[in-house]
Amino acid sequence: MSKSSLQIAQFALLMSFLNFLFFHYPFFTFVFNHVDYKSFNGIIIIISLVIAMVVANFFAFYLFLFLSRYFGKFLLLLFFNINALAVYFINTYSVIIDESMVGNILNTNYDESSSFFSFKLIIYLLFLGILPSIYIIKTEIIKVSFKKFLTTFSVTLLFLLILVFVNAGNWLWIDKNSKTLGGLAMPWSYTVNTSLFYIHKHKKNEKEILLPNATIKDNKKSVVVLVIGESARRENFSLYGYKKNTNPYLSKTENLYHFNAVSSATYTTGGVKAILDFKKTDDLYEILPNYLYRNNVEVVWRTTNWGEPPVHIKNYQKRDFLMPDCKGEECNYDEVLLTGLKEQILSSTKNKILIILHTSTSHGPTYSKKYPPQFETFKPVCNSVELGNCSQTELINAYDNTIVYTDYILHNVIEDLKQLKDYNSTMIFVSDHGESLGEKNLYMHGLPLSIAPKEQYEIPFIVWMSDSAKQIKPNKELSQQYVFHSVLHFLNIQSPIYDEKLNIFK
CATH class of the missing domain: 3.40.720.10 (Alkaline Phosphatase, subunit A)
Incomplete structure (x- = not known):
């Protein structure tokens, strides 16, 4: 196997690890600032979130790549480049990519969006988006049998479910901070919230409710x-x-x-x-x-x-x-x-x-x-x-x-x-x-x-x-x-x- 060839599971795990490494500093900065990281329970929350982040993204990437290597690669290219832009704005302006922020972005006109352009943004896009994209494009992905895919997929899903139940005692903390955590988790902050934005926009685009005559x-x-x-x-x-x-x-x-x-x-x-x-x-x-x-x-x-x-x-x-x-x-x-x-x-x-x-x-x-x-x-x-x-x-x-x-x-x-x-x-x-x-x-x-x-x-x-x-x-x-x-x-x-x-x- 050449250096540029990886099995789907290896490639998905590598992409998940790079996604975690490149784009989740703001996420874990928030976590460290809001838990007692010196306590046993605080350590459990941090470790669990690290594992959950890597495994959950592996689960999704693995599924996309198995269904279609080309479509899976296309999604990864989008994710890495949009992640780079998102993390730039999070680090520079301390924003959170929730549904309302997605609405701001989608409703921003050209004059307003161009005012955010800077050299620092190019650096983020080049090193965190474009360079990984080149690697993604060049790497050959070796497909596996459906049986092997199903085994890996099932084991990963089972592991995630066990992780969720092991952390039952921390659900309250996670629920309390879910909006912020969700707004800092890449790429799900903008993918999930963009979907929610358009669902709610479609609902709001229904005929306006007329008020009684004046x-x-x-x-x-x-x-x-x-x-x-x-x-x-x-x-x-x-x-x-x-x-x-x-x-x-x-x-x-x-x-x-x-x-x-x-x-x-x-x-x-x-x-x-x-x-x-x-x-x-x-x-x-x-x-x-x-x-x-x-x-x-x-x-x-x-x-x-x-x-x-x-x-x-x-x-x-x-x-x-x-x-x-x-x-x-x-x-x-x-x-x-x-x-x-x-x-x-x-x-x-x-x-x-x-x-x-x-x-x-x-x-x-x-x-x-x-x-x-x-x-x-x-x-x-x-x-x-x-x-x-x-x-x-x-x-x-x-x-x-x-x-x-x-x-x-x-x-x-x-x-x-x-x-x-x-x-x-x-x-x-x-x-x-x-x-x-x-x-x-x-x-x-x-x-x-x-x-x-x-x-x-x-x-x-x-x-x-x-x-x-x-x-x-x-x-x-x-x-x-x-x-x-x-x-x-x-x-x-x-x-x-x-x-x-x-x-x-x-």
């Missing part, structure tokens, strides 16, 4: 501008006591209120859906813009972002739609959303108007590219996509500049609304989720809400009103569902699903 109760001209922030965490707004002045405009604005709020998710699709839903739900109910549009309200959606539920309105406007009428460098940033905004409101033939601006200002990792140069208030800034290579000061400075720019955008929205003397107007700003900036060695967002740090779910909720006589309830902490009912109240729209408890206005 009634507009007066003819008073009213406009709500809902600004959906991206990755804006509360603690970096000086309105909330942050030591750096990141809100130079809003801090001087009259009739402005701010509330503590928490997001329903730590990722865009979940956070935006929660802002637009009338209650916290996984079901696909009719969202706010669709509901109001169907009930004769003028609705405009402007976006430089992505990830919202299906929007069924006439005026859905992306950056490409707005660019021809926008002049100046600011058109390359979120200011493009303000292009002709006041004019569009004035041109409406309806008395009730909802404008939604979905921004992308504070989305990482390229914070320093999310604002025009004149907004680089805090220096030095992080310019690397590998956030761990930047100092904490550089990273936070770059992020804080995105908040300064957000402050300016919100100020301009308010100034536009102030000029609409015939309208009763309000601006509501709420973020989809927060952001980690190196605290506990975590970056960006997307951790499961159950284990996410507060930086990823504590968000700002800021409200401005044109009518100084109108008052706000003294709420201590809001959820994202307050948006739906507050908008209905402000536009004086009566609906059977309206909940006064979730309305911020008196």
Whole structure:
């Protein structure tokens, strides 16, 4: 037998061992940090997980290769290269590849995904993906008889079952940490969670559940501008006591209120859906813009972002739609959303108007590219996509500049609304989720809400009103569902699903 020839079992075991060696440092770092590795039970858990990882992957690889050596090799090529990319992101940004993170990846557009490109990513892909792939392609696999396959397959399966029952006492610990363990186990983190994502997406793509009809109760001209922030965490707004002045405009604005709020998710699709839903739900109910549009309200959606539920309105406007009428460098940033905004409101033939601006200002990792140069208030800034290579000061400075720019955008929205003397107007700003900036060695967002740090779910909720006589309830902490009912109240729209408890206005 030549050196480049191996029997299926030998090849599958070698691939399983290399898969374990190359891609499971984050997995076992988590295990070591969450068990008492000096205790007998802790040692048993660690040893059992090592054996289970190698044997379970051998079991799967062996099966695939026996069914078809070509298909089995193709899967291994995919696994090693995707594993390399996955481990790069886990090591660089401390993410977990769970179902919500898979959704983030699959919904990411080209501009956003290209911002993660780095030399370090190429190194990961070359040494952990491409080089093993060359070996996989060149190695000749010697097939075995069905009887030998069945014997090996059965013994392996029996061994796995015995291992599971031997660890019956540790099931509780494994179950408690299953989401994190599953999100770090390669290649099953993304294969299983991608399947779950598409199963749940298919379920959600069923026809949306219509809400009961609503009634507009007066003819008073009213406009709500809902600004959906991206990755804006509360603690970096000086309105909330942050030591750096990141809100130079809003801090001087009259009739402005701010509330503590928490997001329903730590990722865009979940956070935006929660802002637009009338209650916290996984079901696909009719969202706010669709509901109001169907009930004769003028609705405009402007976006430089992505990830919202299906929007069924006439005026859905992306950056490409707005660019021809926008002049100046600011058109390359979120200011493009303000292009002709006041004019569009004035041109409406309806008395009730909802404008939604979905921004992308504070989305990482390229914070320093999310604002025009004149907004680089805090220096030095992080310019690397590998956030761990930047100092904490550089990273936070770059992020804080995105908040300064957000402050300016919100100020301009308010100034536009102030000029609409015939309208009763309000601006509501709420973020989809927060952001980690190196605290506990975590970056960006997307951790499961159950284990996410507060930086990823504590968000700002800021409200401005044109009518100084109108008052706000003294709420201590809001959820994202307050948006739906507050908008209905402000536009004086009566609906059977309206909940006064979730309305911020008196």
